Each structure stands twice: as C-alpha cells, then as structure tokens.
Amino acid sequence: MSFLSRHIGPDADDLATMLRAVGAESLDQLIDRAVPESIRFRDTLDLPEPLDEPEALASLRRIAARNTVMRQMIGQGYHETVTPAAIRRNILENPGFYTSYTPYQPEISQGRLELLLTFQNAVIDLTGMDVANASLLDESSAVAEAVLMMRRANRRSKSTRVLVDSRSLPQTLAVVTGRTRAAGIELVTADLGDPQEIARALADGEYFGVVVAQIGADGDVVDPTDVVAAAHEAGALVTVSTDLLALTLLRSPGEVGADIAVGSAQRFGVPLFFGGPHAAFMASRKGTERSMPGRIVGVSTDSAGAPAYRLALQTREQHIRREKATSNICTAQALLAIVAAAYAVHHGPDALRALALRLHGLAASLAAGLRARGIDVVHDRFFDTVTFSVPGRADGVVAAAADRGINLRRVDQDTVGASFGEPHTERDVEDVLTAVSEACGAADAAATEDVSTYDLPAKWLRTDEYMTHPVFHTHRSETSLMRWLRELSDKDLALDRTMIPLGSCTMKLNAAAEMEPISWPEFASIHPLAPEEQTRGWSELIEQLQGWLAEITGYAAVSVQPNAGSQGELAGLLAIRRYQVDRGEEQRKTILIPSSAHGTNAASAVLADLKVVVVATAADGTIDQEDLAAKIESVGDELAGIMVTYPSTHGVYDTDITQVCAAVHDAGGQVYVDGANLNALMGLARPGRFGGDVSHLNLHKTFCIPHGGGGPGVGPVAVAEHLVPYLPGNPADADLDERGAGFPVAEAPHGSAGVLPITWMYIAMTGAQGLTESSRTAVLGANYISRQLSDVFPTLYTGDGGFVAHECILDLRPMTKASGVTAEDVCKRLVDFGFHAPTLAFPVAGTLMVEPTESEGLAELDRFITAMRTIHAEMQQIADGEIALEDSAVRHAPHTAQVLTADEWERAYPRSQAAYPVPSLRRVKYWPPVGRVDNAAGDRNLVCECPPIEAFDAAYSEAAEQEK
Numbered sequence: 015m016s017f018l019s020r021h022i023g024p025d026a027d028d029l030a031t032m033l034r035a036v037g038a039e040s041l042d043q044l045i046d047r048a049v050p051e052s053i054r055f056r057d058t059l060d061l062p063e064p065l066d067e068p069e070a071l072a073s074l075r076r077i078a079a080r081n082t083v084m085r086q087m088i089g090q091g092y093h094e095t096v097t098p099a100a101i102r103r104n105i106l107e108n109p110g111f112y113t114s115y116t117p118y119q120p121e122i123s124q125g126r127l128e129l130l131l132t133f134q135n136a137v138i139d140l141t142g143m144d145v146a147n148a149s150l151l152d153e154s155s156a157v158a159e160a161v162l163m164m165r166r167a168n169r170r171s172k173s174t175r176v177l178v179d180s181r182s183l184p185q186t187l188a189v190v191t192g193r194t195r196a197a198g199i200e201l202v203t204a205d206l207g208d209p210q211e212i213a214r215a216l217a218d219g220e221y222f223g224v225v226v227a228q229i230g231a232d233g234d235v236v237d238p239t240d241v242v243a244a245a246h247e248a249g250a251l252v253t254v255s256t257d258l259l260a261l262t263l264l265r266s267p268g269e270v271g272a273d274i275a276v277g278s279a280q281r282f283g284v285p286l287f288f289g290g291p292h293a294a295f296m297a298s299r300k301g302t303e304r305s306m307p308g309r310i311v312g313v314s315t316d317s318a319g320a321p322a323y324r325l326a327l328q329t330r331e332q333h334i335r336r337e338k339a340t341s342n343i344c345t346a347q348a349l350l351a352i353v354a355a356a357y358a359v360h361h362g363p364d365a366l367r368a369l370a371l372r373l374h375g376l377a378a379s380l381a382a383g384l385r386a387r388g389i390d391v392v393h394d395r396f397f398d399t400v401t402f403s404v405p406g407r408a409d410g411v412v413a414a415a416a417d418r419g420i421n422l423r424r425v426d427q428d429t430v431g432a433s434f435g436e437p438h439t440e441r442d443v444e445d446v447l448t449a450v451s452e453a454c455g456a457a458d459a460a461a462t463e464d465v466s467t468y469d470l471p472a473k474w475l476r477t478d479e480y481m482t483h484p485v486f487h488t489h490r491s492e493t494s495l496m497r498w499l500r501e502l503s504d505k506d507l508a509l510d511r512t513m514i515p516l517g518s519c520t521m522k523l524n525a526a527a528e529m530e531p532i533s534w535p536e537f538a539s540i541h542p543l544a545p546e547e548q549t550r551g552w553s554e555l556i557e558q559l560q561g562w563l564a565e566i567t568g569y570a571a572v573s574v575q576p577n578a579g580s581q582g583e584l585a586g587l588l589a590i591r592r593y594q595v596d597r598g599e600e601q602r603k604t605i606l607i608p609s610s611a612h613g614t615n616a617a618s619a620v621l622a623d624l625k626v627v628v629v630a631t632a633a634d635g636t637i638d639q640e641d642l643a644a645k646i647e648s649v650g651d652e653l654a655g656i657m658v659t660y661p662s663t664h665g666v667y668d669t670d671i672t673q674v675c676a677a678v679h680d681a682g683g684q685v686y687v688d689g690a691n692l693n694a695l696m697g698l699a700r701p702g703r704f705g706g707d708v709s710h711l712n713l714h715k716t717f718c719i720p721h722g723g724g725g726p727g728v729g730p731v732a733v734a735e736h737l738v739p740y741l742p743g744n745p746a747d748a749d750l751d752e753r754g755a756g757f758p759v760a761e762a763p764h765g766s767a768g769v770l771p772i773t774w775m776y777i778a779m780t781g782a783q784g785l786t787e788s789s790r791t792a793v794l795g796a797n798y799i800s801r802q803l804s805d806v807f808p809t810l811y812t813g814d815g816g817f818v819a820h821e822c823i824l825d826l827r828p829m830t831k832a833s834g835v836t837a838e839d840v841c842k843r844l845v846d847f848g849f850h851a852p853t854l855a856f857p858v859a860g861t862l863m864v865e866p867t868e869s870e871g872l873a874e875l876d877r878f879i880t881a882m883r884t885i886h887a888e889m890q891q892i893a894d895g896e897i898a899l900e901d902s903a904v905r906h907a908p909h910t911a912q913v914l915t916a917d918e919w920e921r922a923y924p925r926s927q928a929a930y931p932v933p934s935l936r937r938v939k940y941w942p943p944v945g946r947v948d949n950a951a952g953d954r955n956l957v958c959e960c961p962p963i964e965a966f967d968a969a970y971s972e973a974a975e976q977e978k
Contacts, residue, residue, distance in 0.1 A: 017067055017779035021523055022791050023871035029791075031872060032798040036817070041790050045698060048793055048817040050669040053704040059697055060565050064781030067527040073778065074771060078536035080551030084416070085442060086286060086541040088423045089399050089433025090231065091153055091183050091761065093281040094539075096436045100492045100499075101283055101356050102533065105349070109510040109720075110503035112349055113524055116724040119841060119851055120324035120947045121316075121908050122940075125502030126352060126723040127323035128960075131311045132485055133279070133293070133355035135960045139480040140261040141275040142268025143297035145958050147308040149351035149725070151343065151577050153255070153278040154189040154745065154761035156294035157182070157225060159307045159341055160253040160274045161190060162197065162621075163298075164223030166340070167273075167305045168251045171222040174199055177215055177245075179206040181230030182255060185745035185761045190225075192757025196588055196623050207236045212244060221250045228256040228264065232392060232431060233377075233399025235264070237474045242271040258282060258295070260397045262367040263374070265476050267297075274298045281435065283357030284350050287532075288552055289542030289762025290577055291726035291769060293347035293354055303327060303956060307341030309724065313961050314952030317945035318912065321961050324947050336626075342580040342617035345714065349722030359488070360495050363481040373398040373434045376443055378468040380432060383447045385463050387456035392429065395470060399433040401425065402450075410453035418445045421544055483960050505943040507850045509720075512940070513870045513878060515799075517821040517853040517863025518612070518663060520693045520715035522788075528718055528775040532768055542762045543746055555774055556764055560730070562777050566785065567689070567709060568700025569732035573741040574713075575758060577765035579690065582710025582729025583618035583657075585759045589708055589733055589740035590655055590684045591622055592756075602683070604649045606656040608637050610664055610857040612688055615657045624654055635664035635811035637674055646681045655684035660701060661694050661819035663857045664811040665796065675705025684708065689732070692716040693867065694793060694820035697786025708733045717773040726766050728773075791868035792820040795875060799864055800824075802879045806886040810861055821865035823858060829886065830860055832893040835904050837862055840885055845908035846931060847881040848940040877934065884931050903928050908942040 019025075024032060029041070038044035065073060086094045097106070105111045117123030117130075130148040137146040150156040161176050178190060180203040187203065194201040204215035206226045216224075224245040226238045242252045253274040254267035259281055267275035280292035298306060304327060312326025358366070374397055381391045381400050390403040404411050405428045412430060415422045420442065423431035432446055450456060489495040507514070514521035531537060540549060560572040576582035587605070594602045605624040607615050609631050616626050627649060630641040637658070646653060656678045661667045668674075675685045687706035693716045695701065701709050713719045713728035721727075733741060743756035744763045764770070780788065800809040800822040807824040826837045837860055841851030853863040866875055888904050891897050899905055901922035909928040919925055930936055 016064070017527070018064065018784040018787065021525060021780065021784070021869060022787060023869050023874065024791060028872035029794070032794050036794065036797045036801050041794060044794060044797065044817065045790055047815040048797070048813060048819065049667050049698055052669070052672050053699040055698060055700050055703065059782035059785065061562055061777065061782040064784055065778050067779065070775055070778045071527060071530070074531050074775065077551045077554050078531065078534055080554060081536045081540050082548035083535050083539050084544065084548065085420045085438070086539070086544070087432045087434065087438070087442065087446070088421050088541050088543050089233070089431060090423060090543055091185070091278060092286055092289065092541055092543070093433060094286065094435030094437050095281045095283055097283045097285055097353070098357070098360060100495050101353055101360065104496060104499040105353055105356060107529070107533065108503060109524070110506065110508050111352060112529070112720040112722050113509035114506050114723040115514050115516060115519065115521060115721050115850065116345070116348070117325055120322065121842065121942050121944055122507040122845055122850060124323055124943045125505035126348065127311050128502055129352040129355045130348060131313070131323055131958070131960055132359060133351040134311060134958050135483055136355060136358040136481060136486070137258070137295045137297050138959055139482070140258050140266065141256070141297040142266030143275055144300035145303050145306070145310070146295060146297035147306055148311050149346040149348060150294040150296055150308050151346060151581065152290060152292060152761040153276065153294045154183065154186040155581070155759070156276040156296055157186050157253070157255055158190045158193040160276050160296060161194060161199065161223060161225065162341070163274065163302070163305050163307060164251040164253060165199065167302050168222045171220060171249050173220040173222045175202055175219060175221045176200070176223045176225070177202050177204060177221045177250070178225040179227045180204055181207050181227045181232070181234070182225065183231050185758070186255070188745040188758050189761060192588070192759070195757070196591070196621065198623055206241050207234060209240065212241050216244055216248050221248065223251045223253065225253045225255065228254050228267070229260060229397055232401040232425070233396040233433065234393035235395045235397050235470060235474070237265070237270065238267070238272065239270045246271065257397065259366065259370050261476070262363065262370045263397070263470065263476060265474055269478070273302070279351065279354040282354035284353050285538040285768065286541055287538055287766070287768025288540045288549070289764060290760070290766035291347050291350050293351040305340055308343050308346050310958050312952045313957040314948050316947050318910070320944060322944040322947045324949060324952050326952050326956055326958065336613050336616035342584060342614050342621055343578065344580045344614045345578045345721070345725040345727035347726055348724035349726060352723065356495070356499065358481070359485055360490070362486050362490065369436060375465065376434045376438060376440065378465040379440065380443045380446060381468055382463040382465050383443065384450065387447065387451060389450060389454065389456060394468060396468065399431060401429060401431040403429055404450065404454055407454050411450055414449035414453040415446055418449055420445055420449070421541060422446070485960055507848070507940060512848050512850060513866060513874045514850040515852045515864045515866050515878060516850070517665065517823070517865045518690055519853065520712070520865060520867055521721065522693070522718060522867040523869035524718055524720040524772070527779070528772045531771040531775065537771055538768060542764070542767070552767065555770060556767065559770055559774050563711060563730060564732060566696055566700070567711065567732045568702030569709065570735040571738045571741060572730050572732045574728065574730045574767070574770060575742040575760050575763065575765040576710065576729040576731055577760045578725065578727040579710055579712045579729035580614045580618060581759045582731045583614055583688070584621055585731040585742050586686055586708040586710050586733070587618055587622035587624065588757070589731070589737045590686065591624065592740045593737055594654060599682070601652050602654040604652045605654050606642070606645055606649070606678070608658060610635070610662060611657055611659055612663065612690060615688060619657065635662065635666055636668045636670060639670065642674065642677065646677060651682065653678070653681050653683040655686055655707070657686040657688060659688040659691060661691050665818045665821040665823055665863065666811050666813045667694070667819050669814055672705055679705070690715060691820065694789055696789040697782060698789055702732065702734060708737055713773045718776040719769050719772045726769050728766050728769060788868045789820070792866070795866040795868065795870060796820050796822050796864070798875060799866060799879060803882055806883055810858060821863055824852070824862045824864060826862060827860040829889045829893070833889040834899040835889045835892060839904050839907070842946055843885050843888070843904045843907040844881060845942050846928065848935065849878060849881055880932055897922055908945065910943065910945050911941045913945065
C-alpha cells in the first residue's frame, strides 16, 4: 500500500461519486476545465521516484547519520536542554496539540489557549513586566520587533535613531541591521556594558529607543539599571534582551525600569533543532498592549459567565489592520511556547532556580580551573557562559574539545567560549579543562581559586517572588502532568478529531511517518553554528529540499530561512527592493495589492518601506483590469511591483493572471505571487514560469508541516534568477553586503530547520505524480462541496467553467438577511456538530471560505455538507417565523455539557436538537468546554495572566444557582 493512498482521503469509488456530482467525467477533464491553459504545466516535475514509508525513513536515516551529535557548548542564543519525555510524547508527538489551528475560534481552543496564557504568565513573572505576548518567531527578530515597537510607542521623540548594544548576539545585530535599514531607521551601536560608552553614545544625539543586552554574546552579565535611567532621561524607551532562566537569579527588566523585555524560551525544554523552531518572548509595560506585535491571549467570560480564554485585541493584528498593523506576524511559535509553558509548570520556580544555580556553578568551576592553569578569563561577571583568552590557540582548543565530543565557540583566533546547558555536568568542565591544557601546554592543576569569586553582586540579584500562581506548583508528578495535558488537549478540536475546512490555510494530513524524524537526536540535537563537517546531513537535506521546491515552483532558487510565511513575504519584498535600488531605481517604492489579498501582504510591504496602493476587485472576483491599468499609470516609475495571490483568495484560477504579470513587467515592476494557495498548483502550474519573480511558500500548509496551534511555520522564499543574489544571507556571517543585499530575516541560518524533515518526507513519499494528485484531489473536494451546497449556500465566485480551485466561498448573506443568523453564528453552531468552522469573513464579510484539502475522504466531506444543510434548515425556520432568532439553537450555540445537563430546560428547542442535531453524533460527540465567548468584554478589560482558580469555582457555582 503506497503512502499516497494513505495521504489522499478519497478512494477510487469516492472519486467517481464526487466527479459525478461536479459534472466531470474524470479528474483530467475537471482540471482542464478549471485551470487556465495559459498557465498549465504539462510536463512531469523532475523529482525522485516516490518511496514508501520504510524506504523514506531509511533514506532519511542515512542522511541524518551524516550529522554528528556532540555535547553542545557553543551557546550564542542556543542551549542544550532536556525535553522531559512526558512533554515530548504528550505535546510534541501528540496530534491533539500539533495538528490544531490558530485559536481564532476560542470555544474549541481552550486547552492550547490555557497553555499559551500560562506561557505569558511565566514570562510576565520572570521579566517583571505587566503584559506579554504568546510568543514571537525568534530572539533576533523579536529584538527587531521591539525596535519597531519603541518607535511606535515613543510619542515624545521625533528621532529616527535607535541605539543597540554591540554586546548583542551577532545574529541579532545582523537581523536588526537589515530590518532597520528597510524601515528607514538609523542604527547606532555601542558597548552598553561600559558606563563611559553609554555616556558618549547618549550624548551623541537623540534616540527613540535603546536596546541593552543583560547578558552579552560573550556571556558577561551587566546590571541595566544605569543605562535604563540614562536612556529615559534622554527621552528614549528601553528594551532589555535577557534570558528567562537567568531571571530566576537576576533582577528582572521590570525591576530595573525597562519598558520592554525580549529573549528566547528555547532552553525551557525545546531541542536545539539546528536553530529552530524556538519560541521567543516579548513583555512590556502596561499601556503598550496595542503596540505590541504578535498575539496576546486574554481572559473573558462565556455565555454562562465562566472564565474563558481568547485571543485578545485582534483588531490590531495584520489580517484586520493590514498596512496599519503592529507587525506582519501571522504565525508565531505557539507549539513551542506550549512546550515551554509545560516545562515551566512541571519544574516550578524552585527547580528552575536550582537549575540556574547549578549552571552558574559549573561556569564558575570552569573559570576557576582555567585561571588555575594560567588562562585568562575575559569576564568575571557571567551566568552560564565563560569566555577565555588563548592567544593564537583557539583552533587547537576547539579541536581538542571536539576530540572529546564537545563543541566550543571559537570567537576568534585568540578567544574561546563555553556555555553550559541543562544536561551538562562536572565531567564537561573537566573535559574542557583537559582540552585547554592539551592545546595550550598548560599544566593540569586542581583549582585553587574559590569559585565564590564569580558570585554575582548581591545588588544584581532577584529578591522578589515569581511564578506564584498555583499552576506552577501543582503538576510535579508525571501522573499529574500527563492528566493535565490530556485534559487540555481534550478541550480542543484538532485534525485528530475532525476536518478543519479553513480556506487558505490548507489543514491537510500531518502523517506520523513525516513527524517521526524530527525527534531523532541526529536532527534535534545539532547546534545551528556547529562546524560544517558535523552538519553534512543537514546540508544535504536542506539542499535537496530547496532544489525540490525550486522545481515545483519553477523558480531559480529557494531559501528556507524565513521561519513564517510573513517572513517569507518580507524576504521576497526586500529582495525586490534591493534589486531595484542596485539598478538605480530607488524611487520604486509603491506596491500594488488587490483588495482581496492576504492581510500580511500589506503589513509586510510596510515593513519593507513600501507604499501600498490597493487595486479594486471586479464583480466576478478577479482583479479589476481597468483599475489596475489606472493605478499603474498613476504610479508611473515609482511602481515596485504587485503582490497577487494565486489562485486568488476568492478561490478561483483567474484566467487573466498572465496579463496582470505582463502589465506590471511592462511598467518596470516585479511580480510577487503569494504562495499560500500552492496546494492548488503542484504539478499543474508553476508561478515562476507564468510570470512570478518571487514567491513565498507555506510549508505549514501545502507541505505538511503542522500548524501547531499557530506555529511553527516555515515560509521559504523562491526567486527568479535575477533575484538570487538578494536571498536572505547567513546571520552568522560577519561580512554581509553593506548595501543590505542578502540581510537575514531570521536568527538561524536555515530558520526553523528542525521541522524541515517533515516536508522532505512528504515530497520523498509522494513524488511528482503524488504531488500532482494531491492538488487535483484538493480541487475536486472543493468543487464537490461547492456543488453539494449550491442550493442552500451558493458559491460566491467561480471560474469561467463554473468551477472553483481548491477552496470555495459560501455566501451566507442572503440567508443572513432573511433570518438574522450571522456567519459567526453558523461557526459557533458547527461546534455542536464537532466541526472547526471554515474561514470567517475573509476575504468577503458575511461568507465562509471552505478548503477541504486532499486528505479528507468522502464520508467526512458529506458529514460537513450534512451539518451545513442542517444549519440552513434551522436558519430557514427562523426566516419562516417558526422560532425567534434569540430563542434559536443557532444563536445559543455552542452548547456545553453543563448547559445540556441542567435540571431544568426552558429553551424553545429540545435538548436533542442542541446536542445531537444529526444522528451520527450519538456515535462520537465533542463537548465544547465553554459557551460562546464574549469578545468585546475581553478587549475592554484585558487580562493576560492566569486567573485565580477561585474565579472558576465562583463562576461555576453562580451558574449552577442560576440554572436552579
């Protein structure tokens, strides 16, 4: 049995039934009628023959074996950690967590929302701030986001200059340099660990913001109090980059007066993953919530008055505010933030502090041993990283340590660094000292220096309590942790329970065989800055994958560095911008974006310092050609290009896409083809061949990397030949192009490399024909739903042949007008049927966009169709006056078990209609944990910390009394 037959849901009989329903004799005929001939790819993709699961796993094992697992002491923002087996198996390897979608429907997302709120709570407590978000993409881009946030939030300063600590991680400086140049911000660097440098820098002019590293790249710890005070005196806001584990010992950024704190939560149980995915964090002072990038989980109440979690302040997000959004971030690192939250809960504050003390003790022991051998230690004040001087001997020390299975950091030819992580012990200290002795000819000696020499000053140390909420003191035993995580996953709807028919999100199968390799130590335990000879397996996998993606899309080259689709967009736009500047066309700063485009498009354009001009949509859902021509003419030689999504967000293969591309090219612009809908193109058309100059891809959509509740994502950028020099550069390179060409968009050289084996496995097991069949079947599924619901919820847009692409927009507006039932009401009622709702109100208000994907079989499609037809009948009853809207099941949905088991039932519809609207639900039933969540109340009263347990008990007691 081939993998393809397990990946694709419909079997031969299902396909025949579906084809009859859509009026096509074969899949070939359907695709010929749906996909414009002008873009068709009629050849076969040049990909390896497909492998079955055992063959693919064996092949990937051979690649993984080319990596060398070492004891990683390189540091530089990445630390060895221990992922408790209970967390690995119950979260990272649990489809209940990794196959869920972003929690835009909070009633079916309470489990992951609670964990994300717990993550925020831990960050707030450790940083001493008032509010935190639910994660960012990585530490370096989080610093860049903090710079942009300070610029937005500092209304007292007119300055366009920012001062950044030169002690920051090199990759952070590289990312921030690229982002500030794109945004027109002048970047100034200075050693903010040196009081004299601080004074000189702040006297040099006005800044809107200052970024100081509490722990420098070389491991040196500083107390930021003075620089914070001096910066505030000069009218600047201050961001402190810090380490969560170190904050169990050090005074928090909040206590020293900082405005924003950022860093990485990787060392809270998340593997190295060759650089990612890792959850970054951001926390800030009260009053800055609406300027904060990323998502914030908040607490509101449900229809029974009980506490309920939701994503708060969504009106500031990219998909709503577009070019006025606080950031372009669409996916963050939710799954990894959930891991970090569970790690914090399982350990609690005492165990975390004990770990921090142990690591500092190991570092102090190493420093004492080095000095006993006559080796100069560069800094006396450090947390877990010791940097030491070995003039002219750095290569020898690093090589001697490698012979003992340890990777150290080579700073330069005279300097070496060693960073300690959770798995390290005194044996590692001894091995490093032996390596130094061997390489430097220093005599082995017992340390004579008291390690207390390296104690951090008492005035720098934390004295306040943190992580006091009961959740951080409850789940110590594995039994308790396991049951808590099961309870949380049971609250959610993920792909392991139901189809998630979200338009433009492509929630397809994340096969177990694809997921399995990410936990192999040969992939998960490799440091992103490890020597090249130790990472040959990773290099082979990435080179193969980039080549396969280039072949599928028809572009010249691909970079997998962008760690989200939004970052792929940014990288693509920066490539266009830098290419045009190098051609002497600096005036080309206007980008055309159709009104139906994804929200991130406009937000990404602003981050690339481009002006957005919106192109209208014609009545048939295509780009309005007259308006396009008028906009091109009005913009003139300032035209940078156009961002189009293909197939369009209206779920249609526009027949005029080649004309759109030609018109923009004729005007000197570039064409950006958003790759979010690539699942409708694989093997059928290639954007790099029908007019695109650049595209980003979503590996967490088309190529089977799971969404993880809102991340990890991977958004590779693919470019035509002329843009290849402008692909993101390696953030570890010290000689990035001064013009800004090739500046990185992510902290790690290959972004979230740790999840790339998933996509490698998918392509290896499907092959060229399998990818094509995936797209063809996805198109059939969307057309089947469209036709089967056309008499009750007509499809808003179709192509010339009356067919849609891989998704369809169901128009609910006529029934809403007749009944008063909104599209949101329908989404909540679908919960009672055990379904995640389709995409709500995008790209057209009052509609639902449905994308079934190729992985859903006919039985599941029919189950969804039955649910929608049943809801339509309920809407019709309201329209006919048989029941009032406010008394209806659809307006009271979703129905919790608590409501349905009340002693008295006085509603206008029977309990059976509420709980079991179709008979099949009696076989298996999902019970929503909360009723409809009050979104407005949650925004009016933002609470982004875990509420006290008593709040739940009180609410449940009050609800019980009301029911009586």
